[in-house]
Amino acid sequence: MSRISLTEHPASVGETYSEHLRAASGFGIAMVGGGLACLVHALLPFLFVTTGSRTIGALHERMITNRRRTVPAVSADRPLPGRPQAG
Numbered sequence: 001m002s003r004i005s006l007t008e009h010p011a012s013v014g015e016t017y018s019e020h021l022r023a024a025s026g027f028g029i030a031m032v033g034g035g036l037a038c039l040v041h042a043l044l045p046f047l048f049v050t051t052g053s054r055t056i057g058a059l060h061e062r063m064i065t066n067r068r069r070t071v072p073a074v075s076a077d078r079p080l081p082g083r084p085q086a087g
Helices: 007-011 016-045 051-070
Strands: none
Touching: 007 016, 016 051
């Protein structure tokens, strides 16, 4: 059984534990808010028409685009820590 580490994953994305806690919490809140807007939109299609897609776009920008600027590129011989290697 592998040991539990509160700092391994945050370090792998260039963050401290507290930075990661703040960032992940922000993502979670945005996802819940966007999800609730989508549920309301499902019932009342004239409300929150673009909120879900805007939330997804903003989260993608924050997570993927910004991470590429700060974390070394992942190659086939060096996958992200904690993720199984393909093949």
